[in-house]
Amino acid sequence: MLPLLSLVAVGAVTAVAMVRSRRRADGPVRRKRLSPGSVQVVGQQMLESTDQILATEEVAMDNRFGNQPLVSEHEFCRSATVSIETDWAAHWDSPTSTDLLTVLKAELHGRLARKLGVESGTQISRQIRLKLTVAPGKRVLYRVVWQQTAQRGQFEIGVGRQVHTVPYLITFGLAHAVQSIDMEELKP
Numbered sequence: 001m002l003p004l005l006s007l008v009a010v011g012a013v014t015a016v017a018m019v020r021s022r023r024r025a026d027g028p029v030r031r032k033r034l035s036p037g038s039v040q041v042v043g044q045q046m047l048e049s050t051d052q053i054l055a056t057e058e059v060a061m062d063n064r065f066g067n068q069p070l071v072s073e074h075e076f077c078r079s080a081t082v083s084i085e086t087d088w089a090a091h092w093d094s095p096t097s098t099d100l101l102t103v104l105k106a107e108l109h110g111r112l113a114r115k116l117g118v119e120s121g122t123q124i125s126r127q128i129r130l131k132l133t134v135a136p137g138k139r140v141l142y143r144v145v146w147q148q149t150a151q152r153g154q155f156e157i158g159v160g161r162q163v164h165t166v167p168y169l170i171t172f173g174l175a176h177a178v179q180s181i182d183m184e185e186l187k188p
Contacts, residue, residue, distance in 0.1 A: 040157070040158045041107065041108065041111065041155055041156070041157060041158075042156045042157065042158040042163060043155070043156035044111070044153060044154070044155050044156070045153055045154055045156075046151055046152075046153040047152050047153050047154065048151070048152045048153075049149060049150070049151045049152075050149075050150050051147045051148070051149055051150070051175075052147060052148050052149075052150045052171065053145060053146070053147050054078065054080055054146045054147060054148055054174075055078060055145075055146045056143055056144065056145050056146070057076055057143070057144045057146075058141055058142065058143050058144075059072070059074055059132060059141070059142045059144075060139070060140075060141050060142075060183070061132060061134040061139070061140050061141075061142065062134075062139045062183075063134040063135065063136055063137065063138055063139065063140075064137055064138065064139050066136045066137070067136050068136060069133050069134065069135055069136065070133065070134045070136075071131060071132070071133050072131075072132050072133075073129065073130070073131050073132075074129070074130050074132060075127065075128070075129045075130075076127070076128050076129075076130070076144050076176070077125065077126070077127045077128075078125070078126055078146045078174065078176070079123055079124065079125040079126075079174075080123075080124050080146075080148050080171075080173075080174045081121065081122070081123055081124070082118045082119065082120055082121065082122040082123075082124065082170075082171065082172045083120060083121070083169075083170065083171050084108075084109050084112055084113075084120040084168065084169075084170045085168065085169045085170075086105060086108060086109075086155075086166055086167070086168045087166065087167045087168070104157065108155055108166070108168065111155075112168065112170055116151075116170065116172060118170075118172045118173075120170075124173070124174045125174075126146075126174050126176065128144075128176060130142075130144070130178065138182065138183075138184065139182075139183040139184060140180050140181065140182060140183060141180070141181040141183055142178060142179070142180050142181075143178070143179040143180075143181065144176055144177075144178055145176065145177045145178075145179065146174065146175075146176050147174075147175055147176070147177070148171045148172065148173055148174060148175075149171065149172055149173045149175075150169060150170070150171045151169070151170050151171075151172075152167070152168070152169050153167070153168055153170075154166060154167045154168065155168060
């Protein structure tokens with residue numbers, strides 16, 4: 001019985017040695033890397049578009065004791081940055097290389113930039129000059145509201161035979177609106 005047990009032990013040691021020598025010959029075991037050609041954008045869907053308020057600036061004008069219109073000129077400046085954000089971590093479960101994700105992000109950002117005519121990181125600045133007027137006997141609050149457009153959507157990315165969803169958020173543009181509020185109407 002001892003010789004049979006020795007043969008089994010020698011056979012097991014030989015098998016382990018063969019596997020180790022094969023690994024050394026082939027190099028370290030690596031995950032299969034995806035090439036840029038095996039990944040493609042198969043769809044894009046814009047889900048929601050909203051205006052986001054960046055800032056508000058207020059000018060209160062009191063002409064309750066005047067008998068002529070009160071006129072005042074004001075200049076306002078604001079800057080905003082175009083941004084494109086993609087959520088890879090929550091919706092990407094394939095083992096991919098960092099290089100591939102970098103290429104894929106650049107492709108998605110490029111598609112959004114071409115579609116909307118904006119590029120991520122671009123700084124937008126606006127300067128406006130307003131002439132504000134208050135009638136005699138009135139008190140008015142003027143409010144300048146600065147806003148950007150925000151669009152949420154998703155890309156569908158084909159990886160081999162699987163399709164993955166990658167959500168995105170892009171904020172772009174810079175617009176303003178001017179509101180006038182009669183302060184007398186706000187009193188309870």
